[in-house]
Amino acid sequence: MNKRGLWRVALALATLMCVAATAFAVEAAARTRTWGDREEGEVLVNDAVVMRIRSAAGGYSATQRAELVAARLNGAFAAGESWQDLRIGQVNDEQAVVTKQGRLIVTADRFHAQVNGTTPTMLARAWETNLVQAMGGEVAAQAAPVSPEVDWERQADKIVPIFSIGTPGVSIGAARVVGPAAQVGKVKAVAQVEAQFKDVVRAHIYIPVSSISTHPERVQGASVEALIDYNMPF
Amino acid sequence: MKTLRDRFGGRLMLVVVALVVVALMSGTVYALDIGSLLKIFGIGYVVKTFSGDINSFINKTLGERGAEIRGATKVVPILSVGGGGFIGAAQVVGVPSKVQTIKAVAQVEAKFQDRFRMRVLIPISTETVSGAPKGVSGVGVSTVLDFGI
Numbered sequence: 001m002n003k004r005g006l007w008r009v010a011l012a013l014a015t016l017m018c019v020a021a022t023a024f025a026v027e028a029a030a031r032t033r034t035w036g037d038r039e040e041g042e043v044l045v046n047d048a049v050v051m052r053i054r055s056a057a058g059g060y061s062a063t064q065r066a067e068l069v070a071a072r073l074n075g076a077f078a079a080g081e082s083w084q085d086l087r088i089g090q091v092n093d094e095q096a097v098v099t100k101q102g103r104l105i106v107t108a109d110r111f112h113a114q115v116n117g118t119t120p121t122m123l124a125r126a127w128e129t130n131l132v133q134a135m136g137g138e139v140a141a142q143a144a145p146v147s148p149e150v151d152w153e154r155q156a157d158k159i160v161p162i163f164s165i166g167t168p169g170v171s172i173g174a175a176r177v178v179g180p181a182a183q184v185g186k187v188k189a190v191a192q193v194e195a196q197f198k199d200v201v202r203a204h205i206y207i208p209v210s211s212i213s214t215h216p217e218r219v220q221g222a223s224v225e226a227l228i229d230y231n232m233p234f
Numbered sequence: 235m236k237t238l239r240d241r242f243g244g245r246l247m248l249v250v251v252a253l254v255v256v257a258l259m260s261g262t263v264y265a266l267d268i269g270s271l272l273k274i275f276g277i278g279y280v281v282k283t284f285s286g287d288i289n290s291f292i293n294k295t296l297g298e299r300g301a302e303i304r305g306a307t308k309v310v311p312i313l314s315v316g317g318g319g320f321i322g323a324a325q326v327v328g329v330p331s332k333v334q335t336i337k338a339v340a341q342v343e344a345k346f347q348d349r350f351r352m353r354v355l356i357p358i359s360t361e362t363v364s365g366a367p368k369g370v371s372g373v374g375v376s377t378v379l380d381f382g383i
Binding site: 084116119123126151152154171177178183189193195197198199200201202203204205206207215216218220221222223224225226227228229230 | 267268269271284287288291292295296298299300301302303304305310323325327328329332349350351352354355356365370373374375376377378379380381382
């Protein structure tokens with residue numbers, strides 16, 4: 001190959017690398033989201049929402065906190081760090097963190113965990129999973145626990161209160177749960193979780209649980225058959 | 235020698251135009267968001283089109299809260315008994331072989347003592363209901379979905 005040919009090959013390779021770099025570029029951004037009368041900040045990676053900051057703290061608004069997280073992520077991307085560098089860690093019972101190469105990305109605190117009906121560590125894990133997926137990585141498959149087959153046959157029913165998982169103790173109606181007698185016997189209430197799918201679909205998720213608390217345990221095999229509303233007389 | 239245009243004249247042009255219009259329309263449908271599809275085609279179509287996505291979304295939401303379901307799940311439309319038509323959607327849960335047979339959830343409304351309103355949700359294996367809906371044993375409801383237009 002002559003000199004001119006070599007130059008052509010080099011040019012083609014450089015172009016190819018530029019195109020590939022553009023195609024696989026990872027970028028974080030932040031935006032404001034209004035939820036009822038509350039302002040929230042959303043962090044996006046490659047246009048996918050990876051976490052929502054739902055409160056102001058440390059003199060920063062929710063959106064400003066989201067921008068801070070996006071800036072930390074962009075700094076890590078610019079330094080060539082990949083999804084494999086992400087880690088989570090538990091600080092204490094109130095806080096867990098997502099880090100990249102030892103640097104803080106975001107803190108999952110008790111407030112955000114309660115809003116999501118989970119623990120700080122579980123929330124940090126969920127955010128880490130969202131980040132890995134948005135960056136095109138693979139989430140490590142966790143070994144599925146070996147569990148006996150669940151019986152869902154209806155043998156008994158029971159009427160229990162429904163409570164909102166964001167504010168435990170506040171009853172917002174009642175539900176009739178059905179399932180195997182032994183499982184229905186364990187059900188103390190139905191926890192309701194609200195979620196929004198594509199801004200148009202509102203999901204009311206009903207979880208039969210064995211206690212009324214912020215971290216209720218699902219009773220497998222029991223499900224909802226009827227919802228009961230009480231019309232207040234005023 | 236006759237050309238294609240001579241043989242078929244305007245008919246060929248008509249077919250080409252029709253194909254282009256159909257292609258453009260199908261592209262438009264894909265470009266529409268879920269809200270627009272809801273207005274144009276209704277809840278039944280949207281639920282069938284997005285049932286897999288909605289089901290995954292609910293299961294992911296439950297997983298994040300450590301409340302995942304150990305059983306099969308599926309999203310189907312809710313059919314109003316008496317009122318007729320699809321009025322929403324529900325995620326059903328239960329024994330995998332039974333969940334597969336579910337086509338809809340029949341909703342029956344009842345009032346008692348004037349102030350209590352009960353919505354009974356019955357997973358059924360048909361998309362229509364004539365008479366009293368017959369439920370499928372081993373399947374219950376996990377989630378109720380409202381569609382805001």
